[in-house]
Amino acid sequence: MTGENEVLAEIGENDIAPGVTEAAGYSIREGITTYAIGFALAVLLTVASFATVKTPLIWGPGIAVMLGVLAVAQMGVHLVFFLHMTSDPDNTNNALALAFGVLIVLLVVFGSLWIMGYLHDRVMPTGDMQQRMMQMQR
């Protein structure tokens, strides 16, 4: 089987490989347009992120939140325009796998932060303890 046939055969099969666009009449122009739109949005969001740090317009503690929102948005842009993730039923398997991965990432990162943050508040790390003891001696 040649490559063309294999790619074409996939269309309309209710199952699609990750990273593949499923539009039946997929043309070069459409391909370039998709990537170009994605690229433009990504550049916009990246510039916004870097500008957020510099701008005096945002209240200090809000900056991290703003950066987080921008990062998630940009990841979404990459997933949709570069990795061609859609909510299409053909993509269910790919999207579910991604959802599982995201769940684990969130559990590991935020779980660790919660646990270790709590620990930090209650049990002083060795370094801090030495510092405090020095201060108290003064």
Add this chain to the structure above:
Amino acid sequence: MSTVDAFMPSGRGRDPYRLGHGHREAHHLARGHGEGGPARKRVVVAYGFWIFLLSDIVMFSAFFAAHAVLQTATAGGPTGRDLFDPMSVALETACLLVSSFTCGMSAVATGARSQLWTQFFLAVTGVLGVAFLALEAHDFAGMIAIGAGPQRSAFLSSFFALVGCHGLHVTAGLLWLGTMMAQVFVKGFRPNILRRLLCFNLFWHVLDIIWIAIFTMVYLIGEGR
């Protein structure tokens, strides 16, 4: 369709325990959703690689978690604000972002079966990847030169491990890219080469997604600390 069974399924067996088992609703005959039999090799390979990428992201999440916890553990040493050069980070980000775009362009060229444009865009992707690595190496060397290496503090350990791990992935990606270009050149667009190109595309785009998390969390938020 013929069946493998030696025992011909000519009718359903009567089984008193069958109550409530088995569902008869119509199934759509999708391959890979099971009903239509094994999925095509292209779907299988890409899906397997997709699962690998997710596992890789989970691995990064452990490094991210470590960095998030240790970000303030500077042990009296330099902080992110002292060390990070926003200009350099912006340049690195630009390199990777543009390379993600050119990588996508190479996929479009592959779709059009253009050997020339595929090679061209892969080469551009590679050059941008090398530029990114050079910038990163320069940053690392600068930090180590002023005594802010990974041995200085837990914060710097986690920084070098996380960003270095991403750098190692880019390096591996570049080795793969070179091998891929040689394969496309020698073998042309055979089905197995097309599958590998698809996987390479996934890999490169995911590296860029991880970089978004790095420049946001490590550099931009880290600078604010």
Add this chain to the structure above:
Amino acid sequence: MLGKLTWGAIPWDQPIPLIAGAVVFALFFAVVVWVIVKGHLPYLWHEWITSVDHKRIGVMYVMLGLVMLFRGFIDALMIRSQQALAFHAAGYLPPEHYNQVFSAHGTIMIFFAAMPLVIGLMNFAVPLQLGVRDVAFPTLNSTSFWLTATGALLVNISLVIGEFARTGWLPYPPLSETQYSPGVGVDYYDWALLISGVGTLMTGINFVTTILKIRAPGMSYLRMSMFCWTSLAANLLIVAAFPILTATLAMLTLDRYLGFHFFTNEAGGNMMMFINLIWAWGHPEVYILVLPAFGIFSEVISTFSGKPLFGYRSMVIATMFICIVSFMVWLHHFFTMGSGGDVNAVFGIATSVIAVGTGVKVYNWLFTMYGGRIRYATPMMWSVAFIVTFIIGGMTGVLLAVPPADFMLHNSLFLVAHFHNVIIGGVVFAVMAGITYWFPKAFGFRLHEGWGKAVFWLSVVGFYAVFIPLYGAGLLGMTRRLQHYDFALWRPWVLAAGFGMIFLVGSAVAQVIQLVVSYRQRELLRDELGDPWDGRSLEWATTSPPPAFNFAVLPNVSNEEPYWEMKRGAIEAQQMSAEPDYKPIEMPHNSPTGFITAFFSTITGFALIWHIWWLVGVGLVAAYAVFVWFAWRDIEEYEIPAAEVARLDRERRAPRARWLERNAAGRPA
């Protein structure tokens, strides 16, 4: 030139490891020489070492697992005998050696005995039950196996060259940092696990892809056998958890090799971060082992009760529930770390909640047996023993999930008894049941039933005799890993546990005898039909042993128990289906890739452990060369001609037709 490696690395002054090592190496070389002299090497190379057939790889996994189970068992014997002797005395194992023994025992049992056994059974059974010809990536599968073998090899090399870790089976810092463990023990542990971890991860990827993307026509998700479902859940957990282990050990390695400060005392390092991360892998790992075990019991109980599994859908839901929730309980391994009431309460409740999923399963198994025509063959006996034993283990687990109780019992022998209770009662019993159940499918003859029952009774009695006393000692406050003690109240419990080991030794001997007797009586125990247990799932639809391609034509699945359906249909119609139209079958070529990769991984791992940097370079360059070489190969498959397929399938059909004639009256099955 040789880094840290000198003649001093071999423990000339310690007779126990030296003699043990010498015996093992002598045996190994004897086998190698025998293989070469007898001319078996080509057979071994073509049929096994380079094989990418999931059934062969599964068998090799199980063999590796059994060998390492034996090695781990010897460590266990040493631990129990040392404790039995070391009351007001030093015993016969000096502390630095004793510490290596219990570290090696845990590491080997989890990573190189339990994991290969479970993965081996998955390898063997899952593609057959899915009704397909192989896993998604056969060559990768072979590579996974050989990388696991690399890890096992490195752990065993540490017996005679250098030392093994003295830190326990999880190397908690700061003890495992260079400052307190300057030797190569922790490095052996690190690299063995990093390398075999890559193999396990690839297995996970392979099986998730296989189960989700490669199934026989008509096999929707809710028609997969329960073992396939639990394997899917276990492999999803592998994919999500093993990268965390890799990352955590990589951080420890960076600390040790390059002076990083992730977990050190100095420079802001946080040793609790290691404990947090390692258990984020460690708890899912428990379920990676026990979920496939649940699957095996589901298959066995349903088959030997002659009934479909009760509550199939609730079983699926319970499996996936456990799969997700197992990622939300990891803190219960370190309640005493000091994270405070809120955190401990949340994780304590989550831990209790996860027991609900298991509870659902236990009731389903009981109701499957209820009203069934139960045959107490050996696999079924293991299953019933499992239900009883696992409930005890599960209840002590729920007890430990209560944080205040955990503060009392943490790090005690009560905990040790608990996790042996669930891992032996769950995983080991399941593996024994699974091996007995699928052995005829793999080799074409059944295992000897009488000796199987001997193994069963000796193991079950031995298990209770060893571990119930340990619960007692734990409740009296005896902590784990004691090299010697002088508290008289513990003494009888420890002696009782040591005495119980005699039964387990007996069961190990009986196991060897069973294999030998079964092999000698193989003609008597022959399984000609390919369906020795009156099975219900697709693996029994093919011959024992199955041909390389498993199924001449992929089966068409129309319900949860496809083979049972076929069988009932044939009995009612009193005739075989018409011969299908045989077509040539494409099968993947054998490949030495896995073996070569593992060869270079072993060299690289060994070089890294001993800081032989030039050899590390050689290994890495060789790895890239293998990658390019593998990428360049063009012919990936060979074709089995239709005539050959037809011949093999007729061989399968003939005994079944005869059986049908003999039982034309319509045996109720």
